[in-house]
Amino acid sequence: MxxxxxxxxxxxxxxxxxxxxxxxxxxxxxxxxxxxxxxxxxxxxxxxxxxxxxxxxxxxxxxxxxxxxxxxxxxxxxxxxxxxxxxxxxxxxxxxxxxxxxxxxxxxxxxxxxxxxxxxxxxxxxxxxxxxxxxxxxxxxxxxxxxxxxxxxxxxxxxxxxxxxxxxxxxxxxxxxxxxxxxxxxxKGRALLQFLVPGKAAHASAAWRGDNALVKALPIIKAIDDYQDFPEDPFLGKGSIEVTCLECKTPSLNTIPGQVIITCDRRTAANESLEDLLMEARCLDQDIEGVEIRVNTEHVKTYSGYEIEMVDYLPxxxxxxxxxxxxxxxxxxxxxxxxxxxxxxxxxxxxxxxxxxxxxxxxxxxxxxxxxxxxxxxxxxxxxxxxxxxxxxxxxxxxxxxxxx
The missing domain is CATH 3.40.630.10 (Zn peptidases)
Structure with a gap:
């Protein structure tokens, strides 16, 4: 010194x-x-x-x-x-x-x-x-x-x-x-990825009239849970993905859901772009027709009334x-x-x-x-x-x- x-x-x-x-x-x-x-x-x-x-x-x-x-x-x-x-x-x-x-x-x-x-x-x-x-x-x-x-x-x-x-x-x-x-x-970085799984709502007593989005979502959830092919950084380590929320779009508990939203927390290592993450997620959708993949967006107002829109991707x-x-x-x-x-x-x-x-x-x-x-x-x-x-x-x-x- x-x-x-x-x-x-x-x-x-x-x-x-x-x-x-x-x-x-x-x-x-x-x-x-x-x-x-x-x-x-x-x-x-x-x-x-x-x-x-x-x-x-x-x-x-x-x-x-x-x-x-x-x-x-x-x-x-x-x-x-x-x-x-x-x-x-x-x-x-x-x-x-x-x-x-x-x-x-x-x-x-x-x-x-x-x-x-x-x-x-x-x-x-x-x-x-x-x-x-x-x-x-x-x-x-x-x-x-x-x-x-x-x-x-x-x-x-x-x-x-x-x-x-x-x-x-x-x-x-x-x-x-x-x-x-x-x-x-x-x-590490973080992205909140969402899989929007389509279906058709119907009364549970006549489920054949609909298309149960929750049942269709199960193979995607399993694929996400099993996925391990993440890039690895020598300092930050490997990325990860976890299902954190399952939202069923249904008007009542005796209605099969017409849509399910699977939200995942994806932790990223170095040099993983948002485009990389979306491409990876597309490989997990199990080729189920009509599945939409997006990044969650937050819309908030601070205490001062200032409006912020944030795409949930943190590098x-x-x-x-x-x-x-x-x-x-x-x-x-x-x-x-x-x-x-x-x-x-x-x-x-x-x-x-x-x-x-x-x-x-x-x-x-x-x-x-x-x-x-x-x-x-x-x-x-x-x-x-x-x-x-x-x-x-x-x-x-x-x-x-x-x-x-």
Whole structure:
């Protein structure tokens, strides 16, 4: 570690320690704000107020409803993104700690979204304050975004964010999601494929007058379940396909269905295009006449009323381990924690599917939290991990500047 880097690292550590109590309380307060998908407005305003209090150079809430804050005005643009929305609370009686308590217990902050994704979100927001107060943004522009609706339309809100905020053109992106403080350099993609199996509705007592679409769908379901001929990527592994929903179009339970829709979750390895997936799916339709294959399309409105249409195809992404951004992350981790980081991949999809998978912007992922707690009634984030993540987020711009030269 160079002497100048060591000095900056020491200042970052010291500032996190000085503000430790406030940093923890801010996350607790954010967790206590309900922000289920399409109801993030109050949390957005909370974060915007925090960014202003923290001294950000610019704060905006865009038409989509995302909140963005800027620190610095250097030539190299770095974007940190974490999503504000959470899944629903579920049965509150099944929680050990109330889901909107933000309670500190056993060295962790508990509640819905603590792990997914508010620990990361508050972490990058606090990192912006540290970068600002310590003057670490001399050569970079750091944007911190709290994005909405990720749980429903992954990648779509940040796609809209970059269209609406056309002046923000990131050179590098860090997606802050739970990673257990491991550096993530990729994840599989996903498509929601649908097989529309035709039939003819008829009363069940006179089924010969119709054509039972459900019975016709069974060989297709079996073929999907048996299918194993997926491309394999040395880093991401093999793709997969699973039947996740069977929808019968029938007016009553004593009517044979006139149409069945089979929905499948298809996980993709590297370099599998949407056209590849549709061609593969056509091989699974068992030559049943009239079967239509399509990709599901989502139509949603964000809490601000912004309309989004998203085709349910999320490309995979991989950043080479020797890429300057990955190596900047490695050196940041090493200098902060005197240890070698684990470099790996996520098992789930994130907004990096748009930043890196679609736009090709170099991206990595990093965050506190064990993904096993995501979406569960044990949702929590360890305080020590949360504080370490803030140190990493605050220090990374220094190393990006060095490695990207």
């Amino acid at each position: 160079e002497r100048s880097d060591a000095g900056q690292i020491s200042r970052i550590r010291a500032m996190v320690e000085v503000y430790r109590e406030v940093i923890v309380q801010d996350l607790s307060s954010l967790v206590a704000i309900e922000s289920v998908t399409f109801n993030e407005g109050r949390a957005v305003r909370f974060l915007a107020d925090k960014m202003r209090t923290y001294g950000y150079d610019e704060v905006r809430i865009d038409p989509v409803g995302n909140v963005l804050g800027r620190v610095g005005h250097g030539p190299r643009v770095i974007l940190y993104d974490a999503h504000i929305d959470t899944v629903s609370l579920g049965d509150e009686k099944e929680w050990e700690y109330p889901p909107l308590s933000g309670q500190l217990a056993g060295g962790a902050i508990h509640g819905r979204g603590a792990c997914d994704d508010k620990g990361c979100l508050m972490g990058i927001t606090w990192a912006g304050r540290i970068v600002k107060e310590l003057g670490l943004a001399n050569h970079v522009t750091l944007w911190v975004s709290g994005s909405v609706s990720e749980e429903a339309v992954t990648g779509a809100s940040v796609e809209a964010m970059l269209k609406e905020n056309f002046d923000i053109k990131p050179d590098f992106v860090l997606v802050a999601e739970a990673s257990g403080l491991r550096i993530m350099r990729g994840h 995979s992404w991989v950043l080479p381990e020797n890429h300057p951004l990955v190596q900047a992350g490695v050196e940041t981790f090493r200098d902060l924690f005197s240890n070698e980081p684990v470099i790996t991949k996520w098992s789930f999809c994130t907004n990096a599917t748009h930043f890196c998978g679609r736009l090709g912007i170099p991206s990595i992922g990093f965050g506190p939290g064990d993904e096993a707690f995501c979406h569960s009634n044990r949702d929590r984030v360890q305080v020590d991990e949360y504080l370490k993540a803030i140190q990493f987020y605050a220090a990374l711009p220094l190393y990006v500047s060095k490695h990207a030269e």
